[in-house]
Amino acid sequence: MSQKLTVVGGGMVAHRLIEALLDRDTEQAWQIDLFCEEPVAPYDRVALTSYFSGNSPEDLLLGDADLAADPRVTVHLGGTVTALDTEARTVSTAAGVHGFDALVLATGSSAFVPPVAGSDLPGAFVYRTVQDVQDLEAWVLARQGRPLTGVVVGGGLLGLEAAGALHGLGVRATVVEFADRLMPLQVDEGGGAALRRIIEGLGVEVRTSAASAALHAGAGGEVAAMELADGTKIEADVVVFATGVRPRDELAREAGLVIGERGGVVVDDGCATVVPEVYAVGEVACIQGRTWGLVGPGNTMAEVVVDRLLGGEATFPGADTSTKLKLLGVDVASFGDAFAETPGALEVVYADPVAGVYKKLVVSDDAKTLLGGILVGDASSYASLRPMLGAELGSDPNAWLLPEGSGAPVTGQLPDAATVCSCNNVTAGTIRCAVTDEGCTDLGAVKACTKAGTSCGSCLPLVKNLVNTELEKSGVEVSNALCEHFAFSRAQLFDIVSVTGLRNFSEIIASHGTGRGCDICRPVVASILASLGTGHVLDKDQARLQDTNDHVMANLQKDGTYSVVPRVPAGEITPEGLIAIGQVAHDFGLYTKITGGQRIDLFGARLEQLPAIWKRLVDAGFESGHAYGKSLRTVKSCVGSTWCRYGVQDSVGMAVELELRYRGLRAPHKLKLGVSGCARECAEARGKDVGVIATDNGWNLYVGGNGGFTPRHAVLFAEDLDTETLVRTIDRFLMYYVRTADRLQRTAPWVEAHGIEAIREVILEDSLGICADLDAAMAAHVGSYCDEWAATLADPDKLAQFVSFVNDPEASDPDLAYVEERGQRRPATASERTLIAGPTLEVRA
Amino acid sequence: MTVRMGGGGWVSVCTKKQLIPERGVAVLVKDQQVALFRVTNAEGEEFVYAVGHRDPFADANVIARGIVGSVGQGEDQRDTVASPMYKHVFDLRTGECLTDPSGRLPVYRTWIAGGVVYVHPEPVDVPALVAS
Ligand code: SRM
Ligand SMILES: Cc1cc2nc3c(=O)[nH]c(=O)nc-3n(C[C@H](O)[C@H](O)[C@H](O)COP(=O)(O)OP(=O)(O)OC[C@H]3O[C@@H](n4cnc5c(N)ncnc54)[C@H](O)[C@@H]3O)c2cc1C
Ligand code: SF4
Ligand code: FES
Numbered sequence: 012m013s014q015k016l017t018v019v020g021g022g023m024v025a026h027r028l029i030e031a032l033l034d035r036d037t038e039q040a041w042q043i044d045l046f047c048e049e050p051v052a053p054y055d056r057v058a059l060t061s062y063f064s065g066n067s068p069e070d071l072l073l074g075d076a077d078l079a080a081d082p083r084v085t086v087h088l089g090g091t092v093t094a095l096d097t098e099a100r101t102v103s104t105a106a107g108v109h110g111f112d113a114l115v116l117a118t119g120s121s122a123f124v125p126p127v128a129g130s131d132l133p134g135a136f137v138y139r140t141v142q143d144v145q146d147l148e149a150w151v152l153a154r155q156g157r158p159l160t161g162v163v164v165g166g167g168l169l170g171l172e173a174a175g176a177l178h179g180l181g182v183r184a185t186v187v188e189f190a191d192r193l194m195p196l197q198v199d200e201g202g203g204a205a206l207r208r209i210i211e212g213l214g215v216e217v218r219t220s221a222a223s224a225a226l227h228a229g230a231g232g233e234v235a236a237m238e239l240a241d242g243t244k245i246e247a248d249v250v251v252f253a254t255g256v257r258p259r260d261e262l263a264r265e266a267g268l269v270i271g272e273r274g275g276v277v278v279d280d281g282c283a284t285v286v287p288e289v290y291a292v293g294e295v296a297c298i299q300g301r302t303w304g305l306v307g308p309g310n311t312m313a314e315v316v317v318d319r320l321l322g323g324e325a326t327f328p329g330a331d332t333s334t335k336l337k338l339l340g341v342d343v344a345s346f347g348d349a350f351a352e353t354p355g356a357l358e359v360v361y362a363d364p365v366a367g368v369y370k371k372l373v374v375s376d377d378a379k380t381l382l383g384g385i386l387v388g389d390a391s392s393y394a395s396l397r398p399m400l401g402a403e404l405g406s407d408p409n410a411w412l413l414p415e416g417s418g419a420p421v422t423g424q425l426p427d428a429a430t431v432c433s434c435n436n437v438t439a440g441t442i443r444c445a446v447t448d449e450g451c452t453d454l455g456a457v458k459a460c461t462k463a464g465t466s467c468g469s470c471l472p473l474v475k476n477l478v479n480t481e482l483e484k485s486g487v488e489v490s491n492a493l494c495e496h497f498a499f500s501r502a503q504l505f506d507i508v509s510v511t512g513l514r515n516f517s518e519i520i521a522s523h524g525t526g527r528g529c530d531i532c533r534p535v536v537a538s539i540l541a542s543l544g545t546g547h548v549l550d551k552d553q554a555r556l557q558d559t560n561d562h563v564m565a566n567l568q569k570d571g572t573y574s575v576v577p578r579v580p581a582g583e584i585t586p587e588g589l590i591a592i593g594q595v596a597h598d599f600g601l602y603t604k605i606t607g608g609q610r611i612d613l614f615g616a617r618l619e620q621l622p623a624i625w626k627r628l629v630d631a632g633f634e635s636g637h638a639y640g641k642s643l644r645t646v647k648s649c650v651g652s653t654w655c656r657y658g659v660q661d662s663v664g665m666a667v668e669l670e671l672r673y674r675g676l677r678a679p680h681k682l683k684l685g686v687s688g689c690a691r692e693c694a695e696a697r698g699k700d701v702g703v704i705a706t707d708n709g710w711n712l713y714v715g716g717n718g719g720f721t722p723r724h725a726v727l728f729a730e731d732l733d734t735e736t737l738v739r740t741i742d743r744f745l746m747y748y749v750r751t752a753d754r755l756q757r758t759a760p761w762v763e764a765h766g767i768e769a770i771r772e773v774i775l776e777d778s779l780g781i782c783a784d785l786d787a788a789m790a791a792h793v794g795s796y797c798d799e800w801a802a803t804l805a806d807p808d809k810l811a812q813f814v815s816f817v818n819d820p821e822a823s824d825p826d827l828a829y830v831e832e833r834g835q836r837r838p839a840t841a842s843e844r845t846l847i848a849g850p851t852l853e854v855r856a
Numbered sequence: 857m858t859v860r861m862g863g864g865g866w867v868s869v870c871t872k873k874q875l876i877p878e879r880g881v882a883v884l885v886k887d888q889q890v891a892l893f894r895v896t897n898a899e900g901e902e903f904v905y906a907v908g909h910r911d912p913f914a915d916a917n918v919i920a921r922g923i924v925g926s927v928g929q930g931e932d933q934r935d936t937v938a939s940p941m942y943k944h945v946f947d948l949r950t951g952e953c954l955t956d957p958s959g960r961l962p963v964y965r966t967w968i969a970g971g972v973v974y975v976h977p978e979p980v981d982v983p984a985l986v987a988s
Contacts, residue, residue: 061957495929527878527925527926528925528926534923554876555876555878555923555924558940559921559922562921567940569941571916571941818869818870818884841915
């Protein structure tokens, strides 16, 4: 016969407990009664704030399946337990008295409101339940129509979330914090200063070292202002208290259970109270001498109790208090010994006040072991760092803090015991095990099996990394599917298209994919088709595949206008050419700038102006610079032997030749080349995908250089080549890359993935026997090149799409607005726009 | 399927021929900028979706220049457009943003008669989905 378990409180931890029990209680030993004071089934309190970004209370409900649907569970919604009799083993609700064999108190906490006068005025709220956020929203919405101000008391995690919510509702919020900085429990002085700048940058005011003294009512009896201890008053149409929580231990108190000094039901390491078979879990429990205001430790307690109910002996191992602020646009994380309280601990700090970044790592006295840290402004390394707590960093701590170090690959070194997901207490070992022993073959399966990554999600990048590494190790092919529509990588798709001869997207997706495609696979197919020489980017059904940049052959700017970049091979330009570009810019009112690629960018062209601008440029002898395409951008050159005292070869001539040869070549990502006239390397050729450096005997060829996010120097590929060999080698290198690289993979990571030696064998020794094929493909490209813009101008059908509005071809976007700065115009900012209001500044046709 | 609401107010904006299959165009409808997309489903039925042209995340009028696509399969397939600015993906039928629920596009009713596309300037709450 089954026993009766009563769970008091239907919060997050109770939910976890019941879910785990249902799962593990294969003998059906337990029948469960769940009493919920709130009128809703257990929901995700951690995600409460997402209510303001459109998540309905239903969206917040926890779990895939309805607990109540399980015959072993009876859910009593609105069933507040009013008394607990531990002798008679009964609980009472308004509906009657219920007996139990075992009881779990999971009553959580209530929001604490400090005893200030007026805290009960209409318009003063707390921030804990769905009801709270609904009331708050209704209050604000009812008063909309005039500028509203609000005060959030408390500058901790919860207060900042509440301030974000008010801000989102259009309320000008001020955060009042008693301590001398925001999030005093999580961040130190430096972090607090950086955080403050970020929060203020959002338009939220911050008052630190300030105590609230009283709330004052206005004429209508509603809250109107908050008075601080120093006498200043802040106007407020709404006040939110986020000043901490108090455990809801009232039932336990009356039942005579032991209560902690600061509240909470005292339990042993097995989560049991003084009364046998009566447990407490979650925020109401005082375990190891303290209460825990986080869901992670609560979930661990739930698992402990489930184990005990099933005859096990699990104990609470302690918990991680790492936290990450969930506020859009504000990156804050704090973990481990963030305040360096461990004897001998060292602090390594990186701060960039301009970028608003503050990062600190706390390490052991030998600078090897990670003890804790604080990340403000850029918490991207949080997911990788947190699980390293207590482990050796394996490299100089600085490497983790510098911007380039943020992606430091570490998953290989993670000890099995490291907690990867602190919300759900999942270790690296458990995740590895899910792959090796439980047969999970993708991230989704691992999430479902281990629950890792299912709460706040901040650990997902790391979980994914671990899963992939483990899959690879066990020889399983990691899915390299492009997107949900194609199960192939770009390289595989390239082969399919090239072999099948299919030349339009509809056929390709019908025979090798599913659905309608998306913004990932469509441009990839467009690029493959272009590499295979299928004609103009706007031909036939290719137009629908192109990203807007390729579609209109210009680069989209932040205000919806475009930039225009004519090709200037090698950066060499005649005075007449300069004048022509200048004249066009002048006549169309375009902002001009010399780019980092040795040419001129003209910004602010409206869609309907592009053909007229290009007509003028083409007439002046210019052609598309493909600044928009995943294709050759520029071949940067230095002035070389023609003028330079030290030059040993004509680098400009070589750069012009290369730029004209590869212009228009569509690739997995953009391509940049550089040619320097001597080893002084003024063209920075080693920062390019292909770098050529003159030697006394010819040219040295370097490949795989990259600027951008992960800078890399190109590596020497071949030495002292004559011009013909040089060009042939570059031809092959580029074509091989075009055919085999992944989507958006530049040559640097591609070279790394294939290995420079292997590429050398393919290209210099023809180990695959494909060189003739590569040569032919490049010859076809060079032979068929024509300027996309000149072709477009000659085709009325293609020109028809260059209008802002089909029903008013002359009209331009009426929302565009500009201001003048340093003698040129630029898009008005949002605040400048409101100033300009009404008619926009004049723009020339 | 043809949904027609009473009350008049429909504005003719262009011919169906001016709509490029699977690609958007923008039209002005009584001072509102509206993006139209002509899409054919697996059964060969053609739809014209109308949503706001303004990308709520970028505050720029660019939605019509996004890439049309789909999310999900079979019964659950939803037609989408990815904004060219920051690649937010919107459900063309409901205007919901699938990548960030904090933004959405207004949705308009369309009606095609005699090769002419009409748009109702009043945005709707319910999915408006009209075939030729
Ligand atoms: C205009 C220019 C900046 C300038 O004012 O100088 C520029 C502007 C843009 N760059 Fe760049 N980059 C420019 C030179 C560079 C350089 C320097 C260079 O080429 O010598 C680099 C580093 C070198 C490199 O690429 O390895 C550079 C690395 C990037 C990256 C990072 C690529 C990477 O591998 O990590 C991106 C992002 C991307 O492509 O995904 C990017 C993307 C962009 C985009 C396209 C961003 C966007 O999507 O809107 C910018 C718009 C261009 C436009 O015309 O509207 N830009 N960009 C430069 C144009 C050069 C040209 O004449 O074509
Ligand atoms: C806005 C917000 C953001 C948060 N963000 C995070 C975060 O990012 N990370 C994190 O770890 N934690 C976060 N937390 C804290 C986290 O939500 C709690 O730690 C967690 O919900 C505790 O779970 P619990 O089950 O112990 O209590 P609760 O979820 O509070 O559930 C207790 C339930 O018991 C009910 N109850 C009380 N008394 C009775 C009674 N006598 N009879 C019947 N029912 C009763 C209550 O009404 C309540 O529904 C956040 C909290 C809030 C409010
Ligand atoms: S670095 Fe490049 S992408 Fe970034 S702002 Fe400058 S131009 Fe734009
Ligand atoms: S750490 Fe929050 S879901 Fe994993």
